[in-house]
Amino acid sequence: MKLESLHSRQWFKLICGASYQHLPAIRHLALIYTLAGADCIDMAPDPATIRAAREGIAAALEIDPNAIAPLVMVSFNDGEDPHFRKAFFDPQLCPSDCPRxxxxxxxTNAIKFSNDYIGITPNLCYGCGRCLPICPVQIIHTREQVYVPEDIFDLIINQQIDAIEIHTQPNRTKEFAAFWQRLSPIIPKLKLMAVSFPDCEDLREYLMSLLVGMQPQPRSLIWQTDGRPMSGDIGDGTTRAALQLGQKVLDFQLPLGFVQLAGGTNASTVSKLRQAAIPVAGVAYGSYARKIIMDFLEGLGEEIPDRLEEKSCVLWQAVAIAKKLVSQIKQS
Ligand code: SF4
Ligand code: SF4
Structure with missing residues (x-):
């Protein structure tokens, strides 16, 4: 049902973050964006994260019987990738006069200097990398976040996961094909596969080489153009790279797949898409979509229950904020 949005170019995907594992926030986001009409929710391929999202979706369907469950997508990588990392540092190395x-x-307020805890809370870190260059003594580093696809095969068989996305980078044709092979037993059970990639030289040739490795073929395919990764919350201008890459990939006229924007997408993306008449199938929103909700919830200055539906007034205010974003792509 939700796949129809791709055909009508009204596809809205929420990206929770391939490394983001803050379970209460994931549940809130899934609940709120399901009620707001999202078509797909993309998250870390981690059973606890998937369970939290499924709980949020189930709560939304109970509240609104007319709501339609979004597809649950999980993301993997075929090699090193900034979306799959966590930052860390040793607080004992911080100079005492550092203004932090x-x-x-x-x-995501992952970095804390409180009486209870000093350092980075891993579940809150999604690897955006903004803290790395800003540290005057360069003590913040990252480590790869590794997920094993076979760990979630059962969840696919039990229909808890509808779609998989693979993040790739230039010149990884072999690695991509090998990863696809690992997924091959469960690909026919998935409604949708997506491939996320940044711009690079000879991009058309690279994407065509990926298609060759897609055996078995996916039931549906999305090309996710990752314009300026994990940056949509920084400012309006970040969306430009996503638009340019989207247009570039549309011009390739690939034999298979829908083109969907990501990376730098925010409230200005759809109006700029319309102005430039770029006919992509949809838009995925990550840091911006999370920020508008988390800023609202955290700004209330009151305790937010894990079951947000217990505070119905707060829930519907959050849904109204999410709907403002979702409805942009839904208006044709
Ligand atoms: S700034 Fe980004 S990379 Fe650094 S801790 Fe926060 S979320 Fe993680
Ligand atoms: S910026 Fe670097 S040195 Fe300063 S508090 Fe943060 S981690 Fe420590």
Whole structure:
């Protein structure tokens, strides 16, 4: 049902973040964006994260029997990728007079200097990398977040996961094909596959080489153009790279797949898409979609229950904020 949105170019995907594992926030986001009409929710391929999202979706369907469950997508990588990393540092190495710019720049408040805890809370870090260059003594590093696809095969068989996305980078044709092979037993059970990639030289040839490795073929395919990764919350201008890459990939006229924007997408993306008449199938929103909700919830200054539906007034205000974003692509 939700796949129809791709055909009508009204596809809205929420990206929770391939490394983001803050379970209460995932549940809130899934609940709110399901009620707001999202078509797909993309998250870390981690059973606890998937369970939290499924709980949020189930709560939404109970509240509104007319709501339609979004597809649940999980993301993997075929090699090193900034979406799949966590930052860390040793607080004992921090100079005592450091003004802690890392704490201020972190979009998820993952970096804390409190009496209870000093350091980065791994579940809150989604690897955006903003804290790395800002540290004056360069003590913040990242480690890869590794997920094993076979760990979630059961969840696919039990229809808890509808779609898989593979993040790739230029010159990884062999790695991509090998990863696809690992997924081959369960690909026919998935409604949708997606491939996320940044711009590069000879991009058309690269994408065509990926198609060759897609055996068995997916039931549906999305090309996710990752314009400026994990940056949509920084400002309006970040959407430009996503638009340019979207147009570039549409011009390739690939034999298979829908083109969907991501990477730098925010409230200005759809109006710029319309102005430029770029006929992509949809838009995925990550950091911006999360920020508008989390800023609202955290800004209330009151305790938010894990079951957000218990505070119905707050829930519907959050849904109204999400709907403002979702409805942009839904208006043809
Ligand atoms: S700034 Fe980004 S990379 Fe650094 S801790 Fe926060 S979420 Fe993680
Ligand atoms: S910016 Fe670097 S040195 Fe300063 S508090 Fe953060 S991690 Fe420590």
């Amino acid at each position: 710019p890392c704490e201020k720049v972190c979009p």
